[in-house]
Amino acid sequence: MTTGTQLAFENTFVRDLEGLYLPWTAAPAPEPRLVLLNEGLAGELGLDPAQLRTPEGLGVLTGTAPPEGATPVAQAYAGHQFGNYSPRLGDGRALLIGELVAPSGERRDLHLKGSGRTPFARGGDGKAPLAPMLREYLISEAMHALGVPSTRSLAVVATGEDVMRERGPEPGAVLARTASSHLRVGTFQFAAASSARGTSTSTATGEVEVLRRLADHAIDRHHPAARDAENPYLDLYRRVVAAQADLVARWMHVGFIHGVMNTDNMTISGETIDYGPCAFLDAHDPATWFSSIDHAGRYAYGNQPGIAQWNLARFGEALIPLLADDQDEAIRLATGVLETFADAYHAARDEGYAAKIGTAAAGPLLTDLAALLAEHKPDHTLFFRRLSTAARGDAGPVRELFADPSVLDGWLESWRATDPDAAAMDRVNPAYIPRNHLVEEALAAAVDGDLEPIQWLLFVLGHPYDERDGFERYAQPPGPDAAPFRTFCGT
Known part of the structure; x- marks a missing residue:
């Protein structure tokens, strides 16, 4: 080559x-x-x-x-x-x-x-x-x-x-x-520990050398505008918190469950990394988790925002030596940034869900919808995709996702009054996600030497918002008799 x-x-x-x-x-x-x-x-x-x-x-x-x-x-x-x-x-x-x-x-x-x-x-x-x-x-x-x-x-x-x-x-x-x-939160944790083992007693020189070099590298690589801030390392922290708040909101919108949100699996760039025991929701249940090693459901779907903030707290702890000469002041500064996560996450979450239901006048509609979905557990992806059909006047397909369709009617009436944009909804609500049963089917075939199922799956998932005739099975959840799904990390 x-x-x-x-x-x-x-x-x-x-x-x-x-x-x-x-x-x-x-x-x-x-x-x-x-x-x-x-x-x-x-x-x-x-x-x-x-x-x-x-x-x-x-x-x-x-x-x-x-x-x-x-x-x-x-x-x-x-x-x-x-x-x-x-x-x-x-x-x-x-x-x-x-x-x-x-x-x-x-x-x-x-x-x-x-x-x-x-x-x-x-x-x-x-x-x-x-x-x-x-x-x-x-x-x-x-x-x-x-x-x-x-x-x-x-x-x-x-x-x-x-x-x-x-x-x-x-x-x-x-x-x-x-x-x-x-670069991961865990990279900074390692660098902070390495710096703490240094022989210098000066926090301005040798003791934080490794950590400072890492932070400078991260700023140059991912967040160069932080270099011009009054406190570049605090601004780095602020930008990483914002990036992760946006990322996890996007996970929640599409029903993605990472499965192993350890601090070594959280990037500084705000990219999703390490797809070990990950999977996607079928039924919308915040308590859903799939990983065979997550025995207590720590990384369940509904826990992901809180875990992200917990991880970011560990990132802030690693940065403490760089934020201020006085440790108490450094902790105060870091705490102030960490506390912005919740507002940033909720803003990104609500903006995305407002787009998914096709209206800027979301407000209480989102609160009521979250309660409805958590209680009645319709298929996450099908619910939002079929909602655009309801916006066009036919609520039948989305109502049939509920054992008692009438539970949705009051919400639908309030939502329709906002004149939702069906075409815009189709642009943000996928018809196709990596359905867990189809992924496993394709992987089993590939291991046996048949790559055709995985090639078709890649083709369909490459255009998730474009619904096409002949690919209906890729939009369907597993049947009612499917065994409980579990994922494994492969190590």
Whole structure:
């Protein structure tokens, strides 16, 4: 692969953040085979899909032959996992290859999952089964098409070896994904702890050096306007809080459940990251959770805004040494920013839901609707999609989602009085989401060598707002006899 003209790499993470990574190399991939390639994304990045399909291209996508200029590293970070702090997590089965600079000038990390064991592996094998990597490819691309900020998937490459999991041997694979960066709340937690272990007694110099370098890097990469603020690090915090408030509101609008909202899975950029045990609502129930490792439902659908604020509190704690010389003043400043989350989230949530019901005169309508949906639990996606049909005069399809359709009538009457815009509703309420039963069906077929179901699913989900004849099954929830759905993280 002629990488000089095809891949323009920079390595500002490696240049700026010594101490927050370990140089590492990928494990061999005995018989690499391209399973999925995102040609559209490749084009946006200035990559030639034909060359990515060559043996040299597969070497780039598996990390076994990094291109010139790349510096593969395993990133270091800490994190609260299900509320419990782990001081040393990091990329246990992943590598940051470097930063692609697209023709547009946009900078995107190229990051590999399943590329082999690193010093952060904590006893794991560092490998990834094919199905979870295909799952992340599918869901992340669906989220992108839905307009939700997300990491994106470039390719899935089967490695030609099996990995052992509880269900037995499974085909191994590497996922190549891109993001505006992989900086996380957990990265700042690790840097803060590293700075606290410094030998200097001066908070202005050595003690906070690692943390300050990281914050400066994050400002330059994601929030450069913060550099001109009176307190740049406080403004960084404010901007990250706002970005996450908007992101989680968007999750709630489409019924997305992340499933593992640990602080190492919350980005500074405001992108969704790490699609392990994620899934989408069928019935609208705030208590819904799917992850097999979330035994108490900590990360249930309705808990996500509160968990996001909790995570952001941990981010604020990490930034305390940078916010003011006096710790009490720093805490006061951070608390003031954190307290803006609720208003920012509610504003983004209500703005999005007002668009979903097609009226700016939402007000009490949204409060009453939230209570109706939580009590009667209609299908989340079908309810909002069919509501536009009601706006056009036929309420039958949306009423039939309720066991007692009459419970909706009073709300419908008040809502219709606002003259909702049906066409605008169709532009924000998807006809298609990654229905969990269809995702599992497609993944099982792909593992058995049949990629047609996943290709069709990717095609449909690439245009989620365009309802088309012949694709009705992709809009339907599972039948009433479907078994309870559970997701697994794939590690």
